[in-house]
Amino acid sequence: MTRKRIRFAVPIFYFLFSLFAFLANAQAPPAAKAPAKQRADLLVTGGTIVTMDAERRVIEDGAIAVRGGVIVAIGPTAEIVAKYTGARSINASGRLVLPGLINTHNHAPMTLLRGLADDLTLQEWLEKYIFPAEAKNVTEDFVLWGTRLALLEMIRGGTTTYADMYYFEDAIARATKAAGMRGVLGETWIDFPAPDNKTHAEAIAYTEKFLKKWKGDPLIHAAVAPHAAFTNSEASLKDAAALARRYGAPILIHVSETKRENDEIRAKYGASPVAYLDRIGFLGPDVLAAHCVWLDAADIATLVKRDVGCAHNPSSNMMLASGAAPVGDMLRAGLRLGLGTDGPSGSNNDLNMMEEMDLAAKLQKVSRMDPRALSAEQALELATIGGARALHMEKEIGSLETGKKADIILLRTDLPHAVPSYNLYSSIVYTLKASDVVTVIINGRTVMQNRRVLTLNEAGVLAKAKEYAQKVKESLAAPPQ
Amino acid sequence: MTRKRIRFAVPIFYFLFSLFAFLANAQAPPAAKAPAKQRADLLVTGGTIVTMDAERRVIEDGAIAVRGGVIVAIGPTAEIVAKYTGARSINASGRLVLPGLINTHNHAPMTLLRGLADDLTLQEWLEKYIFPAEAKNVTEDFVLWGTRLALLEMIRGGTTTYADMYYFEDAIARATKAAGMRGVLGETWIDFPAPDNKTHAEAIAYTEKFLKKWKGDPLIHAAVAPHAAFTNSEASLKDAAALARRYGAPILIHVSETKRENDEIRAKYGASPVAYLDRIGFLGPDVLAAHCVWLDAADIATLVKRDVGCAHNPSSNMMLASGAAPVGDMLRAGLRLGLGTDGPSGSNNDLNMMEEMDLAAKLQKVSRMDPRALSAEQALELATIGGARALHMEKEIGSLETGKKADIILLRTDLPHAVPSYNLYSSIVYTLKASDVVTVIINGRTVMQNRRVLTLNEAGVLAKAKEYAQKVKESLAAPPQ
Numbered sequence: 001m002t003r004k005r006i007r008f009a010v011p012i013f014y015f016l017f018s019l020f021a022f023l024a025n026a027q028a029p030p031a032a033k034a035p036a037k038q039r040a041d042l043l044v045t046g047g048t049i050v051t052m053d054a055e056r057r058v059i060e061d062g063a064i065a066v067r068g069g070v071i072v073a074i075g076p077t078a079e080i081v082a083k084y085t086g087a088r089s090i091n092a093s094g095r096l097v098l099p100g101l102i103n104t105h106n107h108a109p110m111t112l113l114r115g116l117a118d119d120l121t122l123q124e125w126l127e128k129y130i131f132p133a134e135a136k137n138v139t140e141d142f143v144l145w146g147t148r149l150a151l152l153e154m155i156r157g158g159t160t161t162y163a164d165m166y167y168f169e170d171a172i173a174r175a176t177k178a179a180g181m182r183g184v185l186g187e188t189w190i191d192f193p194a195p196d197n198k199t200h201a202e203a204i205a206y207t208e209k210f211l212k213k214w215k216g217d218p219l220i221h222a223a224v225a226p227h228a229a230f231t232n233s234e235a236s237l238k239d240a241a242a243l244a245r246r247y248g249a250p251i252l253i254h255v256s257e258t259k260r261e262n263d264e265i266r267a268k269y270g271a272s273p274v275a276y277l278d279r280i281g282f283l284g285p286d287v288l289a290a291h292c293v294w295l296d297a298a299d300i301a302t303l304v305k306r307d308v309g310c311a312h313n314p315s316s317n318m319m320l321a322s323g324a325a326p327v328g329d330m331l332r333a334g335l336r337l338g339l340g341t342d343g344p345s346g347s348n349n350d351l352n353m354m355e356e357m358d359l360a361a362k363l364q365k366v367s368r369m370d371p372r373a374l375s376a377e378q379a380l381e382l383a384t385i386g387g388a389r390a391l392h393m394e395k396e397i398g399s400l401e402t403g404k405k406a407d408i409i410l411l412r413t414d415l416p417h418a419v420p421s422y423n424l425y426s427s428i429v430y431t432l433k434a435s436d437v438v439t440v441i442i443n444g445r446t447v448m449q450n451r452r453v454l455t456l457n458e459a460g461v462l463a464k465a466k467e468y469a470q471k472v473k474e475s476l477a478a479p480p481q
Numbered sequence: 482m483t484r485k486r487i488r489f490a491v492p493i494f495y496f497l498f499s500l501f502a503f504l505a506n507a508q509a510p511p512a513a514k515a516p517a518k519q520r521a522d523l524l525v526t527g528g529t530i531v532t533m534d535a536e537r538r539v540i541e542d543g544a545i546a547v548r549g550g551v552i553v554a555i556g557p558t559a560e561i562v563a564k565y566t567g568a569r570s571i572n573a574s575g576r577l578v579l580p581g582l583i584n585t586h587n588h589a590p591m592t593l594l595r596g597l598a599d600d601l602t603l604q605e606w607l608e609k610y611i612f613p614a615e616a617k618n619v620t621e622d623f624v625l626w627g628t629r630l631a632l633l634e635m636i637r638g639g640t641t642t643y644a645d646m647y648y649f650e651d652a653i654a655r656a657t658k659a660a661g662m663r664g665v666l667g668e669t670w671i672d673f674p675a676p677d678n679k680t681h682a683e684a685i686a687y688t689e690k691f692l693k694k695w696k697g698d699p700l701i702h703a704a705v706a707p708h709a710a711f712t713n714s715e716a717s718l719k720d721a722a723a724l725a726r727r728y729g730a731p732i733l734i735h736v737s738e739t740k741r742e743n744d745e746i747r748a749k750y751g752a753s754p755v756a757y758l759d760r761i762g763f764l765g766p767d768v769l770a771a772h773c774v775w776l777d778a779a780d781i782a783t784l785v786k787r788d789v790g791c792a793h794n795p796s797s798n799m800m801l802a803s804g805a806a807p808v809g810d811m812l813r814a815g816l817r818l819g820l821g822t823d824g825p826s827g828s829n830n831d832l833n834m835m836e837e838m839d840l841a842a843k844l845q846k847v848s849r850m851d852p853r854a855l856s857a858e859q860a861l862e863l864a865t866i867g868g869a870r871a872l873h874m875e876k877e878i879g880s881l882e883t884g885k886k887a888d889i890i891l892l893r894t895d896l897p898h899a900v901p902s903y904n905l906y907s908s909i910v911y912t913l914k915a916s917d918v919v920t921v922i923i924n925g926r927t928v929m930q931n932r933r934v935l936t937l938n939e940a941g942v943l944a945k946a947k948e949y950a951q952k953v954k955e956s957l958a959a960p961p962q
Contacts, residue, residue: 156898323847416633426599
């Protein structure tokens with residue numbers, strides 16, 4: 001047969017075949033017609049799903065259907081694809097599929113001060129470097145670019161929700177929203193002139209406007225963040241709590257990070273930081289307390305009774321030599337406990353939740369001299385559903401279940417450092433790295449695909465970060481004005 | 482002008498230009514002739530070189546010339562390229578150039594048991610999982626493939642030399658040599674039937690043959706590795722030391738890893754492990770002692786006096802809850818101290834020297850409650866020149882200097898987690914990751930280029946590793962024979 005004749009024969013064959021199929025179908029009984037599939041915006045299929053639900057279900061060859069930013073179905077791939085048709089789909093074959101990681105304590109814009117000064121006492125670090133650098137450099141634009149840099153790093157490491165305490169928090173909220181990240185973002189109040197608000201009155205005005213502006217946003221939870229019991233007066237703490245409660249907003253604060261803080265508060269108020277905060281009516285189910293290293297049994301009981309959430313920051317607590325939080329006691333008491341990186345300057349120095357899990361387990365083991373002190377599964381809990389509980393958001397995020405927000409991450413497991421695998425939780429916590437996160441979905445939107453962040457201009461952010469670092473260096477070298 | 486005329490004009494112009502250049506040159510005075518450049522096998526140019534030499538020189542826009550596996554020149558790029566011409570060259574512009582990392586303690590083939598059983602007491606871990614799994618599975622072929630997997634991971638993370646203690650160590654040596662890696666590889670002796678040698682006589686015969694075979698090899702240093710004072714009799718320890726010393730071979734051993742080990746040795750011999758080993762004449766400048774967690778001041782003084790090297794393993798000591806070694810005291814006493822990962826099963830679970838540096842600094846800080854306890858620069862020292870000193874190889878490796886072996890790694894610094902950088906040591910230790918290592922050169926040979934390992938078949942190794950993991954799972958599920 002010549003080429004021309006083949007070209008001619010193909011459409012004829014196709015026409016005859018279609019005609020035959022049409023006639024055959026017309027004669028089929030109507031009862032055999034398959035039910036119409038439900039529409040989904042996104043199907044993630046073929047992965048090993050580590051749900052972190054109450055039963056700790058792991059679904060081999062599992063799939064997730066997402067509609068309107070929410071998980072509408074989860075189960076074996078065959079079942080899900082029989083019921084749903086997706087406008088988009090992601091093949092997760094060979095990947096682990098996890099709930100997005102939740103970083104419960106951060107100061108995102110401090111990425112621009114990453115590694116500015118390390119290996120110093122807390123006092124020297126703050127007084128010689130961080131406070132002067134912040135006073136001379138932190139503007140709204142600095143905060144915006146620092147947050148973008150932090151968002152890039154967090155997304156690349158599988159974080160889908162983070163809690164933050166810094167200045168110009170509205171700029172942080174705008175950058176976070178634009179990147180498609182979920183955030184609990186607290187405007188910081190502190191009893192000295194901050195880079196944004198110079199007086200208490202200014203702080204109240206800024207924060208009230210901030211809370212109003214973001215009320216009801218699907219991604220941004222505007223919050224109030226009085227710095228700590230040793231840096232805020234009782235009046236400031238009470239005002240912050242009252243303002244937050246007027247708007248139903250979360251409250252973020254540092255609590256019992258160092259022994260020195262405990263000693264100071266005890267000397268001043270005759271109580272531990274937790275007991276003092278409780279006495280003034282500060283504690284409640286809207287509070288997230290960061291660090292909580294130096295808690296005694298009574299403190300833990302109080303935090304549980306008041307339904308307060310806590311953020312454990314192993315890397316920061318090690319680097320600043322703050323101590324090892326009593327994580328085992330906290331968990332046994334039923335305390336709402338999550339994991340955080342803390343800020344990336346002098347106290348970490350990165351925003352890597354995969355490392356934070358590994359460190360959480362290892363720090364507990366060595367500090368309690370018991371290798372069973374915190375297991376890999378418990379460490380992953382802290383970074384997912386535990387973080388959600390700490391933020392009082394466990395009905396929305398923290399696990400992969402029908403009805404929850406579609407915050408989903410995919411990890412590769414095929415690189416030499418991750419092979420072989422005998423136990424999924426162990427592999428995730430002790431061997432997988434931030435660089436193994438390949439795809440990140442937040443609220444149903446794919447924000448990173450095959451390690452390319454889709455919602456930020458990476459090259460532009462890095463160039464701007466280097467510019468700002470140059471300015472910071474020059475500002476610290478300059479003679480005092 | 483038409484195209485044809487241009488085509489015709491170009492060679493004529495070129496001919497005239499060449500003629501003119503030739504005539505001009507012929508008239509130049511002979512004195513102006515540039516000296517002939519020296520030949521190098523490899524030039525690495527344009528990087529920021531962190532030498533780790535005694536002056537801690539950092540060379541911006543630096544270059545290294547390599548010939549015969551040795552660094553023949555190092556300095557500013559302009560100087561080096563004026564003097565040397567390279568058969569090959571690597572553009573390191575925008576990269577950090579560091580001495581290769583030295584992992585001073587490993588059990589490489591245990592990669593195949595990675596994460597087999599974690600979060601258990603040492604006893605349960607060993608007796609229920611590791612010993613049965615090893616007894617049922619460890620063959621020469623298992624060791625060969627496990628080592629290849631370890632080599633892939635180590636090279637991808639910037640390790641260029643490692644010390645190892647396992648069984649069938651000759652297979653480990655063959656795999657290591659083939660991959661182009663440098664190794665100090667110790668055949669393990671232990672007072673019960675091992676997977677390779679069932680009796681003490683067999684162990685002696687195997688090891689003597691092993692030492693003879695590799696004598697004088699440029700990459701492989703065959704060694705003798707009695708397991709520990711609590712698992713080897715005095716006779717076995719003395720025989721091992723005598724055999725090693727007959728061949729001028731290194732001796733590797735575990736020392737004072739746990740408090741329990743110290744208590745046992747004290748009960749049995751009335752001395753600490755270090756004091757006991759010294760009493761029987763075991764210690765000397767050929768010994769590398771792994772762990773050294775539970776040392777007192779007298780132990781440290783003895784180790785310094787006998788010129789023993791030590792391997793600090795922060796990840797393993799945390800994960801197995803062994804404790805925090807007195808690194809500050811060891812360094813102040815002038816002890817030869819390096820860093821190691823330990824084996825990747827239940828005690829880490831990876832072979833990541835970038836993480837080990839970060840952990841070394843953070844563990845010291847929190848365990849001594851002092852953020853100055855170990856600095857980033859000191860942590861990098863431990864992983865480079867410190868490791869070389871611990872292996873008594875500081876004249877050959879551990880820093881980038883003329884006359885030393887060309888063990889060189891290149892790291893990228895342009896990803897979000899590493900930007901900005903205010904201090905090179907801080908960036909390397911606290912922010913850069915194993916995945917940032919792009920190129921690895923060992924003994925002048927490029928073994929990884931742009932993250933592709935050139936000396937191992939990655940896909941083949943991973944497939945074989947998964948096969949072996951399946952066998953291990955089945956062997957542990959099988960009823961006892």
